[in-house]
């Protein structure tokens with residue numbers, strides 16, 4: 001629970017503060033604490049990657065940013081505005097997009113209907129249609145299957161739909177939890193190329209990746225989470241070259 005008074009942020013002011021910041025965040029579910037006193041800062045325009053063993057709390061950290069987990073103490077800020085405990089819907093509206101680890105498409109709906117769901121926070125109904133069309137230009141593979149039921153898609157196609165659906169709102173920051181998990185190797189490279197491309201176009205990315213080497217190799221900044229605590233922080237390259245990180249977390 002936050003005791004902070006919300007402040008108004010002016011997106012046009014570059015005050016040198018991180019775009020997304022967790023300060024001293026302790027969070028979990030109900031009366032279970034999963035992450036402890038976590039500090040994470042993501043600068044505008046960068047790719048940040050969170051790695052760590054299974055069960056270390058990576059998904060919970062992401063959920064604590066977005067209002068899917070309970071923040072017991074500490075603060076979450078976006079554009080220097082306190083957003084601790086803000087609802088997922090309000091976060092989406094504010095330009096934050098999140099593809100959950102167990103993201104799912106609506107199997108009974110077509111690809112296009114799924115895309116429209118990505119824009120459910122728009123007040124203007126045509127906007128989601130327009131954005132879907134723009135995204136089909138960007139992802140022709142998706143445009144080709146726009147009338148197919150999402151339940152009939154391959155794993156790679158489904159992941160592409162999940163990513164594209166999260167882009168309907170034109171997010172300033174995109175949070176991706178294990179976007180490459182379960183994909184065949186040829187799709188994994190495509191997913192990472194997409195992430196890089198999105199970032200080149202200005203989207204800030206916070207990524208959780210179980211393929212730690214791959215994740216850190218595209219990241220400007222990396223964080224290692226273990227037992228719910230941040231153990232190491234550095235540039236992607238620093239973490240990749242760190243002897244201890246390598247031994248403990250990169251299987252080196």
Ligand SMILES: Nc1ncnc2c1ncn2[C@@H]1O[C@H](COP(=O)(O)OP(=O)(O)O)[C@@H](O)[C@H]1O
Pocket residue numbers: 029032034052053054055056057058059060061
């Ligand atoms: N909804 C939940 N309620 C209670 N405990 C949970 C819930 N989700 C995850 N946990 C617990 O939180 C811990 C961290 O899980 P998670 O954040 O999913 O780790 P990671 O993403 O690093 O694998 C695990 O012990 C898990 O059992």
Ligand SMILES: [Mg+2]
Pocket residue numbers: 058059060101177
């Ligand atoms: Mg997880």
